[in-house]
Amino acid sequence: MSASRSDSATTLTLVQGDITEQAVDAVVNAANSSLLGGGGVDGAIHRRGGPEILDECRDLRASKYGRGLPTGAAVATTAGRLPARWVVHTVGPVWSADEDRTHLLVSCYEQSLRVAAELGARTVAFPAISTGVYRWPIADGARTAVDTVRAQIEATPDAFDEIRFVVFDDHARRAYEAALAED
Known part of the structure; x- marks a missing residue:
C-alpha cells in the first residue's frame, strides 16, 4: 500500500510496509541513544543491515558520542x-x-534531513519516530513528521526527490493519510 503527494519538486510518499526493505538513498533509524541496536525499528535495521552498521556505531560511540547520541x-x-x-x-x-x-521530535526530522542532504541523499525513508515504545501518540507524531518535512522541503525545495513515510500498520497508515491530507 502506498500513496503519493507532490510538494514542489519533492514527492511525499506513504508506504505501509517494512522500512528495512526500502530501496532509497537514506533510511532513518529511530535509534536509541546507545547507537548499539535495540528493539523495534532500531533492532530491525541492525539485524537486517548486518554487523557493518554496528561497527560504525561503535566507532561513533568511541570517537564522538561516548555518552550516546x-x-x-x-x-x-x-x-x-x-x-x-x-x-x-x-x-x-x-x-x-x-x-x-x-521540539525534540521536530529536531529528529530536521536533523535527519540535514544529515541526508549533506550525504547527497535524494531519497529518504522515515519511520514513525517515537510512536512505538516511546509512546508518542500516532496522530500527533504523524502531524509533526509531515509538517516538519514540508517545512524543510519549502526551505530547500531542490534538496530531495522523494521523502517516504514508512509505517507498519493500518492505524499508523490512517494517521499519516490524515496528516498528508492537511494543507
Whole structure:
C-alpha cells in the first residue's frame, strides 16, 4: 500500500510496509541513544543491515558520542546489507503528558534531513519516530513528521526527490493519510 503527494519538486510518499526493505538513498533509524541496536525499528535495521552498521556505531560511540547520541540529534553510518546507501540514526523523545517535547521530535526530522542532504541523499525513508515504545501518540507524531518535512522541503525545495513515510500498520497508515491530507 502506498500513496503519493507532490510538494514542489519533492514527492511525499506513504508506504505501509517494512522500512528495512526500502530501496532509497537514506533510511532513518529511530535509534536509541546507545547507537548499539535495540528493539523495534532500531533492532530491525541492525539485524537486517548486518554487523557493518554496528561497527560504525561503535566507532561513533568511541570517537564522538561516548555518552550516546543526544535526543533530537542525527548521525549517519553505512546501510550495510540494507537496500539503501546510508542509515541516518536519530534518537526520538519519549512522550510525556507533563512536558511538551515536540521540539525534540521536530529536531529528529530536521536533523535527519540535514544529515541526508549533506550525504547527497535524494531519497529518504522515515519511520514513525517515537510512536512505538516511546509512546508518542500516532496522530500527533504523524502531524509533526509531515509538517516538519514540508517545512524543510519549502526551505530547500531542490534538496530531495522523494521523502517516504514508512509505517507498519493500518492505524499508523490512517494517521499519516490524515496528516498528508492537511494543507
